[in-house]
Amino acid sequence: MIFQRKENRGIVSFSNFLIFFLLLLAVALKASWLFDIDKMIQNITTIQPDSATAKIFQAVTFIGSPAVVLIISAVMIVYFIFQKQRITSLWIAFTILGGDAVAFAFKQLVKRPRPSDIIGAAHGYSFPSGHVFGTTILVLFVIVICVPRVAEASSRFWIQVFMWVWLIIIVISRVYLRSHYPSDVLGSLLLAASWWQLSTMLYFRFYAAANKVLKDQEIPEESQE
Numbered sequence: 001m002i003f004q005r006k007e008n009r010g011i012v013s014f015s016n017f018l019i020f021f022l023l024l025l026a027v028a029l030k031a032s033w034l035f036d037i038d039k040m041i042q043n044i045t046t047i048q049p050d051s052a053t054a055k056i057f058q059a060v061t062f063i064g065s066p067a068v069v070l071i072i073s074a075v076m077i078v079y080f081i082f083q084k085q086r087i088t089s090l091w092i093a094f095t096i097l098g099g100d101a102v103a104f105a106f107k108q109l110v111k112r113p114r115p116s117d118i119i120g121a122a123h124g125y126s127f128p129s130g131h132v133f134g135t136t137i138l139v140l141f142v143i144v145i146c147v148p149r150v151a152e153a154s155s156r157f158w159i160q161v162f163m164w165v166w167l168i169i170i171v172i173s174r175v176y177l178r179s180h181y182p183s184d185v186l187g188s189l190l191l192a193a194s195w196w197q198l199s200t201m202l203y204f205r206f207y208a209a210a211n212k213v214l215k216d217q218e219i220p221e222e223s224q225e
């Protein structure tokens with residue numbers, strides 16, 4: 001298995017989803033206090049559309065797009081298939097595709113318009129952010145599944161630092177480019193954290209059955225999650 005069993009996964013998943021749901025209600029009801037907080041943060045995070053910072057953030061936006069995240073996830077899936085760890089491959093596919101479907105469903109449910117002063121191109125609804133959701137799941141994939149396979153401790157440390165910094169940059173870029181409100185990216189982080197824990201619990205729940213069906217003798221592996 002790629003995870004260590006933890007008894008509090010359900011509590012963590014539910015807690016994150018509960019906070020997400022309360023935030024969703026505030027967005028759907030157009031709560032004035034939430035609008036004021038979003039506006040206050042937006043007033044602090046302003047850049048010129050033609051500035052170098054804006055161009056850098058637009059490049060970051062492309063690299064962190066849902067399409068690129070799916071491609072990287074697909075590479076991971078293929079890698080684990082060749083490693084004869086099909087359950088891990090199936091779990092990665094389920095987590096990224098199922099998570100994207102959940103995030104998209106909430107977008108269609110809330111139908112929050114994007115900010116009016118977007119820098120660059122952005123389409124669809126605003127809450128939650130697909131870029132932030134997908135990047136969060138990808139970062140967790142790398143840190144939880146891939147990093148423990150790296151032999152050198154220093155390399156493991158710096159890869160983790162890089163991945164967390166990358167997630168922070170994606171979050172900041174979505175706000176600075178006015179592609180999302182600050183509450184959109186917060187909602188995405190909460191939803192991704194909740195979905196990750198739920199998906200992990202499903203991994204434990206169906207691991208034995210899937211292993212029996214696939215007759216898959218996976219290489220023993222441990223995670224330091």
